[in-house]
Amino acid sequence: MKAVNDTLTAMCVESSGYAWVEARGAWGISFNLHTTWLVLIESGSCVQHGSSERLGPGDCFLVQPGARFEVADRPGRPLVNFEDLVVAEKPPAGEPVTRIAAARFSYRAEAAEPLLAALPPVARLRLDEAGGQALRSTFALLDLERDPSAIGAGQVTSHLADLLFVYALRAYALSESGRAHGWFAALADPGLAPALHALHADLAHPWTVEALARRAGMSRAAFASAFKRKTGRSPIDYVTYWRMYRAKALLRDTSLSLTKIAADVGYDTDATFSRAFRRHEGVAPGAWRRRSQPRTSHRPSDHRTISPSAIGRSSPDGEAGLIQQRMW
Template sequence: MNPFDEIIHQMQVETSLYARLHLGAPWGIRFHTGEHARLVVISRSDCFLRWEGLTDPVRLAPGTCMIVQPQVTFDLSDVPDQSVIACETLVTSETDGAVAYGGSGAQTEIVSARFSFDAVAAEPLFRSIPALVHFPLNETHAALIRATLDLIGMETTAGEHGSGFVVDRLVNTLFVQALRALCSNDTGKTSCWLAGLGDRRLARTIHAVHSDLARRWTVEDMAQEAGLSRSSFAALFKSVVGEAPLDYLTGWRVYRVKMLLTGTDESLLRIANLVGYDNDLSLSRVFKRRTGIAPGRWRQMMKHKGTVHLERASVDAELEVA
């Protein structure tokens, strides 16, 4: 399993809200992601983006995709200086998927969806991309996303039994398709493992490493997978991925440990062996150096966090019943 597939599998993505917005000029909407990530696709006509990370408003052409991380506020509008209303006033949990807003001018269509996920599992992915990134879809990715949007539209319109379930799964698919499109696009990309997957030689090494983290990897072993000399491989890896090969290996071992600590009851010794350490003491030293806390403490914190969430959900359910 490559790192992208591993993260998507661990993230447990769930759709929290989806809407297709039919907007007539003049219009302007302010989006705040809160605790969620947001996906936006400009499917017809163009619009302007305003965000604190931009010096000036940016025009987004049809076929533009946006991926926005939690706790980001941004505006979309028909003209750069348009007044805006909060998205929450247009789209609520009762929204059936289609919303019309604005005047009788030029028509723009935007698809927007919010997603919840395991933040710890998603950390390597969202650390590698900007808080807000917009990029054009190439022909292949545009066709896939358009097909998924068409299916969502058909399910929403038909209203058959189980359509809500199907739409949720399709929107989750849409999110993965957008992330995949981003990984193959150079827009906003810095040196990171996503860039490494785009290099044919480094991708072979990355796939091999992730398939067998327990192996006692050396830089020579990694270079052999890439078909390069040790020095050439080390230099290429550092320039593309942004860190030395063994530092990269350590980072992903710690990530796998986090997932095993939170998702299983395996002993620390067993987890250490699964990710390439001879004993739990060696693992603990590396884990604490990387995270600032011991692995046992990490497991306790994550279990407590889960308990708090369950208690909160129970209280909410009781309030709804009452």
């Protein structure tokens, strides 16, 4: 799946982190709306916001930025943000424990657009289904890195968290939902896949619907219908989208001339490329390139290293709270 691999490279996961929490008694957790999360219920049980279904060990969720994701011991609990959790001074002993592990990721949002568009806002994964074993194993390895003073602990945790993101994508692509519709489904479809692989291998080729249909071994009408049904785009809209995606990567990450970029993405002249780019992006390629360049001023990083210890207080309703270990 060259297209997926190229997108993962372009999106450039810039930072990631991992933490886990053990919750007893009355508790509720919300997750930052501006972050991509991978959340695993490792043990115990809980409910997700808006549902009475009990979640249990092996339930895993890939949560996109902007999606609301909250879990609690029962519906209606007051919520504490996962990143702002504090521990209860005296959590009740002997009560059932729910253990939740979570990884967070930040990346080039624009470069990640094709992958994010292929996912639902909250993708539910199961570790006991296809693709789940790699996720389970990586979570287990992260669990071994509890001691932040161990040699290379930060580097190991960061790299393993990066792997979690890729394994989560794999698990979704192999899931029933991932195989039913969307970009992953199209890439795995035995009829559409040959055409898609040929297209992504050579975006500069003068692709037509007929040429792509021949690659798929289908009639033009059957191919166009199947393609739209799986991807939500017409074949030509899809070609244009990916040419513009590739062009933006070249504008952002290289100093190639507009003429060279135009040729690389299938346009005969920089003038025809510029017109197509402006129609698609609403701005000329040169202006887009200038806008996408890194700022020269250096701002302090917003990355926070959070100590495993925290100030204790009880939960908002006076009942039991949370015990947390952080490893961001």
